[in-house]
Amino acid sequence: MSVEHTVGMAQRPAETKPTKPAIDWRGRLLDRAPFLVACLMLALIIGIYGSLQSGVFSLDELNLDTAAAMTLMLAATGQTIVLLRGGIDLSIGGMISLGTVIAATRFTDDPSTTALWALIILALGFLIGALNGLLISLLKLQPFLVTLATWSILNGVAMIILPTDGGSIPSWWVGFASAQFIGLASPVWMLLALLMFWGWFRATRAGIAIQATGSNEKSAFLSGVSITRVNLVTYGLSGLFAAGAALFLVTQTGAGSPTIGKDYILPSVAAAVIGGVSLFGGRGHLAGTLIGAFVLTLIGNLVFVLHVSSYWQPVASGVILLLSVLASSVAEKAARNRVQ
């Protein structure tokens, strides 16, 4: 056999034109399964809660529960952005503590001083977060390790500023959380604002680049994304939202606490996961996270009205988390089998 013949490729036959694939409804449903499961859980919890307690289906209850959930929601918003990028941010615990102690030691009755310090706290949140992002990029370290370290540092600094719970928050700042506009308390408006922010952010080039980097970092790089910039913005926003969570938290506690932040680290991840945000990056929406935050908060209410030991709350939260993870892994497997 001569090379001429063997190497040359035979002319290939023409093929039938591929038909346009139909919309894959089952696939789309499977994709949204974790989110739908979260909605179902929330409906179930509200149902049980409503049958045990009167007045659950009222605006007052909505205002109260949203206020109770808002700190977690803010922290989890930042965490959702980080998870979408395929990372994790433990340092929000330190940032929240630091934010509350700065507020408790610096806020005064003078609105302009207080506003200035509030801005400083937010800026600090962004900068410290961006520093996390920079360290992750430059040192090529695991986000888990870097943010664990900054968590510890921030915690220490918070302790130095205010060793024990205390300080004071001006009452006009505290009153902000219960202020109402058109029957809805400010936390409900914040919730709407968060959703609007998300709708906007996810449609911007930056939002898409962050999601894309979480979906496949190498491909994002080859498409021209600067991974360093993505990390900077992602962790910066996470720090910013953590600072926002601190500013809201002090309206609920009326004081600063150098240790309170740690209570939000794992719940922020749990809220996102319950809401269908993938821990592997690239997939998820804030709506799911917010529902997850409601679920975690209302479980607390439920435990309260059931008159059982409050230690049942973490048990119930854990079981719900497991159920969500199970639901998403079942859905993912089903989806994968379909692709092949």
Added chain:
Amino acid sequence: MDLVTVNGLSKRYGGIVALSEATFGARAGEVHALLGENGAGKSTFIQILSGAVQHDGGSILVDGRDYRPANPDAAQARGIAAVFQELSLIPDLSVEQNIWFRHEPRTLLRTVNRKEMRRKTLALLEKYNFPALRPDQELRRLTLAERQIVEIAKGLAKDTRILILDEATSALPAREAEWLLKLTRQLAAEGRLVIFISHRMAEVRAIADRLTIFRNGSTVAAHEANAVSDNEIVTQMIGRHLDRLYPERVATATDSIALSVKGVSSGSRLSGVDFALREGEVLGVGGLQGHGQRELFQALFGATRASGTIELWGKPVSIGNPRQALTGKDGIALVPEDRRGQGLLLTKSVRENLTLSVIKRFTENGLLSRQKEAALVKEMVDFLRIKAGTPEQLAGTLSGGNQQKVIFGKMLLTQARVLLLYDPTRGVDVGTKGEIFQLMRDLASKGYAILFHSSDMPELVHVADRVLVMRNGRIAATLEGDHISEEEILRAAMLETKAA
């Protein structure tokens, strides 16, 4: 004047020299083919041109101006885009989001203007006569071929003066490959430069104006395409004269049935397939693409749900998930279609890829014997002549042909003697192709039973002992001996058969 001029280009990865003193020149308005064996440095060259990696030495001039892109963005700014072999697509974005990624049309609020994006997508797809794609489909739901097409659309979406196609046709079925060749000519006619890498000589012949040949990281020759013969090209590519690509066909099949398949069906794509594969036999599976070949291999390997009976060495096996039940000597092993996705862990070493799935074989009393592992790995690397710096080199950094050899090694280490080879030479250079065919014959003579699909018909004709031709999910004909020819395969694949 040349649009791109490259002189003395060098690139090392640690101890591995990927490019050394390569030269290159290409003009606007031409299709310039880049040829060379796997590992010759072609992908490295285009990665440098497209800003994905940076060179250590040498110079590149574009438009007579110095060119040294720090990242893919900088390359795009100078109008250079690449359709990467490894694809640069985002699984969780839709087709249109991928096409316009980072260049999305925007509204006043700086958000993506979806309407405009859809309009531009449809216009682009229409302008270049793209095969059917749903713009809103999520990428991870697409087949490899569809992804390749999206990657091409993405390359064209920007205002690209130099488009680089790295083995873009290797993942495409015949019809789409043909479309791409036409597209390439159209782009050149529009005054762009297309740098085209392919292992298919007929394609190069069909579209290239000029060609440059790489060997071992250096340029060995540049020709006007019509001034050089296939023979000369191959000799320059491999540095020796290749007198035969296909090994001699020695009949080694015995009467013992290794794999018996009866009435295997799966969805609408596979409807009642029967055949028997004998020990020592290479059984080809051919026909037009998309007539159930892929589904057949997946059903046999248990990757999709199917009904029917499958027997391995006379023993019936559960069709639901044979893979689990079938490890060891009576098992079945697969070389998958998408070697980068399914076959290899790109971020693991050659050693780990070879041994991960057979770790039990060198575990003694629950302890891993590193010595035993190293010995087996060395044996496999030598046997298959895998060109890697050390067994610890990451699989993702090997050239295509060597990646394929690692997959073969992985498969052989499972000790399974029924082998399913799905298009094992896709994207593999002629030299390595020859080695793979020889390996198949050697394995057959040792009693392995091989089911072999190729998208390249001459391979089936010259390598297989018998060829099953598939049409509409059925075996339309079984060709033997002198009846195995491209004409017969095509006839059976396209025409209604008389009783076969």
